[in-house]
Amino acid sequence: MPVVLTIAGSDSGGGAGIQADLKVFSTLNVFGTTAITCVTAQNPEEVTAIYPIDPDIVMRQIKAVSDSFPLRAAKTGMLYSAEIIRMVAMEDIREGIPILVVDPVMVAASGARLLQANAIDALCNELLPKARVVTPNLHESEILCGHSISSVEELRVAAREIGDRYDVACIVKGGHINGEEIVDVLYDEGDEYIFRGRRIYAEETHGAGCAFSSALTAYLAKGEIMAEATRKAKEFVANALVNALKVGRHSPLNLMSQEGVPTS
Numbered sequence: 109m110p111v112v113l114t115i116a117g118s119d120s121g122g123g124a125g126i127q128a129d130l131k132v133f134s135t136l137n138v139f140g141t142t143a144i145t146c147v148t149a150q151n152p153e154e155v156t157a158i159y160p161i162d163p164d165i166v167m168r169q170i171k172a173v174s175d176s177f178p179l180r181a182a183k184t185g186m187l188y189s190a191e192i193i194r195m196v197a198m199e200d201i202r203e204g205i206p207i208l209v210v211d212p213v214m215v216a217a218s219g220a221r222l223l224q225a226n227a228i229d230a231l232c233n234e235l236l237p238k239a240r241v242v243t244p245n246l247h248e249s250e251i252l253c254g255h256s257i258s259s260v261e262e263l264r265v266a267a268r269e270i271g272d273r274y275d276v277a278c279i280v281k282g283g284h285i286n287g288e289e290i291v292d293v294l295y296d297e298g299d300e301y302i303f304r305g306r307r308i309y310a311e312e313t314h315g316a317g318c319a320f321s322s323a324l325t326a327y328l329a330k331g332e333i334m335a336e337a338t339r340k341a342k343e344f345v346a347n348a349l350v351n352a353l354k355v356g357r358h359s360p361l362n363l364m365s366q367e368g369v370p371t372s
Contacts, residue, residue, distance in 0.1 A: 110138045110329040111177040113205070114322060115170065115196055116185025116213075117146035117158075117222070123360045124315035125185055129322040131363040132344070136326040141177060143169035145196075146188050152314040152358050155216050160188050163195040170196070174203035180329035181207035183321050186222045190230040197234045207328050210239040210276075211321035212248050232274065241277040241296075241334065242270065243321045246284040260291045264302075267295035277334055281320070283307075294338050301335045303342055310349045311359040319363055320345045 112133055119125035126142050133140030145166055149157040173179070182205045187193045200208055212231060214223040223231070228251065236242055242252075250257050253266040253273075263280050271278040277296035285291070287307065294301040323344040327337035348361040 110180040110326075111141060112138050112325050112329045113141045113143065113170070113173055113179055113182040114185065114325075115143040115145060115166070115182060115187070116211075116318070117148055117188065118144050119315070120147075120149055121151040121314075123152055123312075123358075124318045128315045128318045128361075128363060129183070129185070132319055132322040133326055135364050136323060136330075136344070138180075138326045138329055139177075141173045141179075143173065145192050146186055148186075150216075152312055152360065155222075158188065158222070160192065163189075163191045166192055167195045167199055170199040170203060174199075174205070179203070179205055181205070181209065181325050183209040183211060183325040184235070185211050185318055185321070186213045187231070187235075188222065188227065189224050190227040193227055193230040193235050197230075197238055200235075200238050207325070208239045209321055209325045209328065210235060210242045211317060212236075212242060212244050212252065213317070214248050214251065236274040236276055239274075239276050240328070241279060241324070242274070243279045243281065243317070243324065244270070245281045245317055249280045258285065260285070260293075260302075263291065263293045264295075264300065267293040267300070271295040279324075279338055281317070283313075283316075292338070292342060294335060296334050299335075301338065303339060305342060305346060308346055308349045310352055310361075312352070313349070313361075315361055315363075316345055316349070319348055319361060 114129040267280040282291045292303045323341035351362040351365040352359045
């Protein structure tokens, strides 16, 4: 069984972060390991507190996992500080992680800042160049490319600019562009792939970005090429939205549903 690592924050509400990643990994039949970067007090509606883990402890978690398991791939989620980002970038080199997926988590859907403003340079200059692929949403893409995005054509431009600037494959997610169709763009080593799908009107989308990047990590760890892993990860998230659960007053993504999930 392929072993994967998620380096991310803990979501006490269970819908995003480490908790979501582990659910996705189990559903897609890869063995998930963790390095926790922050403990948060949150639910699908709000983040009420963030407590960053000491970067040395983050490093020790990565090393403990890498020393004991043959990692196929790793992903990052909420890293929060420049110090944690630098430590993760150093450990990626030191431990020889073969595939690194960076989900550049910056702001929660509730508006809470999940990446300190002074950490953006460290993310761009120290971590992204070591990644295989980065998976920004529209707002994160605007920060990474430095200009606004309001159309599919501008999504394509942004994916190319980010990919070329940081020498990384880039998947720009277009869910925040209005329309009945959602368009995501993958730019990888000069090739462009466009993925289209109908918009799914879900009550809640908390954790969708985490689910996409963790599914992508799982498929890459299982040997899928980037374009096919992207397609399957997009299908996985759509399935999780369509089959959303009812838990109290919330409707979280069903990350354990096997319906419509590719079997390979």
